[in-house]
Amino acid sequence: MKMWTCSKIAALKGKQRFACVTASDAVSGCIADSADIPLILVGDSLGMTVLGFSSTLPVTMEMMLHHTAAVVRGVKNALVVADMPFMSYQTSEADAIRNAGRFLQEAGADAVKIEGGAFRAPLVRALVQNGIPVLGHIGLTPQSVLTMGGFRRQGKTPAAVRQLLKDAKALQSAGVFAVVVECVPDEVGKLLSESLSVPVIGIGAGSACDAQILVFNDLVGLTGDQKPSFAGCFGNAGQVMRRACEQFRKSVEK
Numbered sequence: 001m002k003m004w005t006c007s008k009i010a011a012l013k014g015k016q017r018f019a020c021v022t023a024s025d026a027v028s029g030c031i032a033d034s035a036d037i038p039l040i041l042v043g044d045s046l047g048m049t050v051l052g053f054s055s056t057l058p059v060t061m062e063m064m065l066h067h068t069a070a071v072v073r074g075v076k077n078a079l080v081v082a083d084m085p086f087m088s089y090q091t092s093e094a095d096a097i098r099n100a101g102r103f104l105q106e107a108g109a110d111a112v113k114i115e116g117g118a119f120r121a122p123l124v125r126a127l128v129q130n131g132i133p134v135l136g137h138i139g140l141t142p143q144s145v146l147t148m149g150g151f152r153r154q155g156k157t158p159a160a161v162r163q164l165l166k167d168a169k170a171l172q173s174a175g176v177f178a179v180v181v182e183c184v185p186d187e188v189g190k191l192l193s194e195s196l197s198v199p200v201i202g203i204g205a206g207s208a209c210d211a212q213i214l215v216f217n218d219l220v221g222l223t224g225d226q227k228p229s230f231a232g233c234f235g236n237a238g239q240v241m242r243r244a245c246e247q248f249r250k251s252v253e254k
Helices: 006-010 026-034 061-074 093-107 118-129 142-148 158-174 186-195 237-253
Strands: 018-022 039-042 079-083 111-113 134-139 178-182 200-203 211-215
Touching: 006 079, 026 039, 026 061, 039 061, 039 211, 061 079, 061 093, 093 111, 093 118, 118 134, 118 158, 134 158, 158 178, 158 186, 178 186, 186 200
Parallel strands: 018 039, 018 211, 039 079, 079 111, 111 134, 134 178, 178 200, 200 211
Antiparallel strands: none
16 A cells, blocks of 8 residues: 555645655656655656657657556555646547546556646546546646747736636646646745645745655756756766766777
């Protein structure tokens, strides 16, 4: 039996700030889990950090199922949340329920994440009513990067802040157990955290959020200069691995 569930994550609100990690394979999942990270997201960001795409849009259901299953195999205690990729839930409610169910049934995920605010609330409610826990995601939503004009900071005007607050409360009412808020001013992250009864998980949203999430490759130093400006680096794994390859090459060339 896993240590972490959606209800236990939700119960951390107001009691303890917590860390979350986005992982993409059994090794990164196992490392994050062994570090007592309570929530591990298999994000479609793996399209950029692992598969070499310029955005998350090319990522498919089959790719996400493959990587989610790998992470699940490496995790014993953390809650594993699968990111629903572009066009896996936008086409119809029936498609969304079917695809979300595949993450739980085939890949072994504990919950799914979908992007979008108040307009996604009916879908979130339908998923939850069908026994599928949902993590919301507002602010910068990478699957909408083409309509947002790029990877740009959100919530910069009073009207935008009001909409974010409306979105967050609509998702909460629909039944999400937590909400990811990406790339907004610090004060907006603080406002959202203070306004919701479920945890607000920030990424580039300030330190006042209930939790923080980072991509594994970014936090251990595997992405070099390609990581977002707000992504903290807590290791130099890339340098260590490069030196190992150099030493191997030199040993062969002797």
